[in-house]
Amino acid sequence: MTFVTFLMTQNRPVNINLLKIKLPLSAFLSITHRISGIFIFFIVLPVSVFIFSELTQSQDSFNNFVIMYHKNLGIKFVCVGLILIFQYHIFTGVRHILMDFHILNESLSSSYKSAVTTLVLFAVNALLTLWVML
């Protein structure tokens, strides 16, 4: 057994306390982008398809849903929430695409600026969405 394999067999601790490790703002955007992506795939997409199929059953089902949407605040909030998560994913995703195409400079300062810009744009967009939908 070599020294290296001996070390590998030892059950050794790893320092991975996430609360103690500093990450830049772009980390927050990147990680939440991925979480929202998972959420969209497993929740937003199936729920949207379900609502869409319900809406297209007949004229009555469409009308019923519209009435329910305006009456029931819970359904309204769920719909707005799903749309906001989708929008967040698009905003942060576009930032990643712009970085991949070298349109945004890949320095730390410009990454911070683009992260702040993305969050501000998303906030404005979220306010508009809430204004239109609620």
Next chain:
Amino acid sequence: MATNILEVNMYRYNPEEDKFPYIKQYQIEKPSKDIMVLDLLHLLKEQDESISYRRSCREGVCGSDGMNINGKNGLACITPISSVLKKNKIELRPLPGLPVIRDLVVDMTEFYAQYEKIKPFLQNSTTAPEQERLQSPEDRDKLDGLYECILCACCSTSCPSFWWNPDKFLGPAALLQAYRFLADTRDLKTNERLEDLSDPFSVYRCHGIMNCVSVCPKGLNPNKAIGEIKTMLLKDKKEIITTDGAMN
């Protein structure tokens, strides 16, 4: 007088004695002048000689003393305590994501294995000229910001993608070196190198978190190098598609 006391919280783990790692607190008088974190460790070692850490050149060249200082990876020897001190407190932890051998000493095997994978040497099978392979100054300039890496592992161990897949994702340090040889006009194995990088994990697990750029003690930008590799891979693919199309 309380403001003259430094509080140092240190990650301690001795595999022969401790079952689990723990944080030990040390009090030390604040030095009259600004010292480096490594000097602080020397002072602490006078108090408690069981403290273990790596050090060698003590001037930011060898890359031995990479550690997590108040949450940010860096070289202890070139980090002044004034730049990291928060309310006279300082927390020292080993580099995240790698197995701890003892105290601040981590096992870098995984890190070096990834470095080995990218074949970090010039590959050129043509007969070597009598003196040296020449480059134009413009071509040489392409290597600036790439060759300076000292392999201290601060970047790779600060990267959440590397914590997640340390065996499959090469990590920023190895990728910076991969691009160093891709960008070198004297290296002739560019296509083979790109081929080795084209799987879904090696390069593409990078999601622009930028912590590598934020922590690099030499001020390098692995994220930019990874972006360049992604572009090269894309261009490489395009060429393959057009040649296939021409053959059909």
